[in-house]
Amino acid sequence: MQVVESKQLKTDVPAFQVGDTVILHQRLLDGQKERIQTFEGDVIARNGHGVKEMITVRKIVQGEGVERIFLIHSPRLAKIEVKKAGSVRRAKLYYIRDRVGKAVKIKLDVKRQERLDKSSQEATKEAAAVKAAVAREQTATTGESKRAAKRKAKAEADKKK
Numbered sequence: 001m002q003v004v005e006s007k008q009l010k011t012d013v014p015a016f017q018v019g020d021t022v023i024l025h026q027r028l029l030d031g032q033k034e035r036i037q038t039f040e041g042d043v044i045a046r047n048g049h050g051v052k053e054m055i056t057v058r059k060i061v062q063g064e065g066v067e068r069i070f071l072i073h074s075p076r077l078a079k080i081e082v083k084k085a086g087s088v089r090r091a092k093l094y095y096i097r098d099r100v101g102k103a104v105k106i107k108l109d110v111k112r113q114e115r116l117d118k119s120s121q122e123a124t125k126e127a128a129a130v131k132a133a134v135a136r137e138q139t140a141t142t143g144e145s146k147r148a149a150k151r152k153a154k155a156e157a158d159k160k161k
Contacts, residue, residue, distance in 0.1 A: 019086030085112035
């Protein structure tokens with residue numbers, strides 16, 4: 001059982017805790033097309049382990065609290081981003097359901113937030129470096145400038161329309 005489950009575990013799950021504000025990118029089917037919809041909210045509970053691990057995320061929409069449960073290792077979940085690191089003393093924040101206004105606010109964990117910011121900056125730099133390397137590789141193999149490649153791509157897109 002563990003061998004089968006270990007193959008389905010995601011490796012790109014960021015380290016987050018209860019109390020953090022996260023942005024979840026979920027894949028949805030719209031007819032034949034697949035699109036990504038985001039859900040941003042506070043993690044109020046984390047349950048299970050392994051493939052069955054899930055989180056409960058709560059956000060306020062038009063004055064009403066909306067909670068959704070997401071399986072962390074689901075293939076429908078494209079990406080998890082940690083927006084803010086929260087500092088709480090409990091494992092489950094169900095008491096937030098009864099609170100309104102400022103009482104719902106979660107304190108910011110400054111030290112963890114600094115680490116998150118630093119790691120996101122490093123990831124952005126790495127992504128930019130990879131993108132630049134790919135662009136250099138493309139221009140080296142085709143021998144055309146970026147500008148010419150963009151014009152060519154735009155012309156092909158116009159032909160398809």
